[in-house]
Amino acid sequence: MTNGMRTVLIIDDEVVLADLLAAIVEGANCQPVVAADGTEGLALALSLSPDVVFCDMSMPGLTGAEVLRAIRDDPSTTHVPRVLVSGHEHPDLPAIGAHAFLAKPFRPDAVLHLLDSLLPQQSELAA
Secondary structure: OOOOOEEEEEEOOOHHHHHHHHHHHHHOOEEEEEEOOHHHHHHHHHHHOOOEEEEEOOOOOOOHHHHHHHHHHOOOOOOOOEEEEEOOOOOOHHHHOOOEEEEOOOOHHHHHHHHHHHOOOHHHHHO
């Protein structure tokens, strides 16, 4: 997005959890962008083409599954890694449009591990 930082889109209607996730992402030297619902999140995903998307499952309006599938199915964002964030496991992540799952409540080290596994390393970005 800016300053060569990797952008992480966080889509969650629970402000406290979205802010916590944003703080963890900032600590990993990434630029968080927060959307308060699925409609806003999808619009941001399509306009920003972030490096990673964390999306809550249960939201008013568009559900997390609807958002993640739309991001997956759009040619401009199909490459973006997508993480489903939920208090309930979902056995078929590919059907939902997600690459990974983050259980609520989450621990900072789990978020950092996901970021490490989904984002290319800085040395790969420079190549």
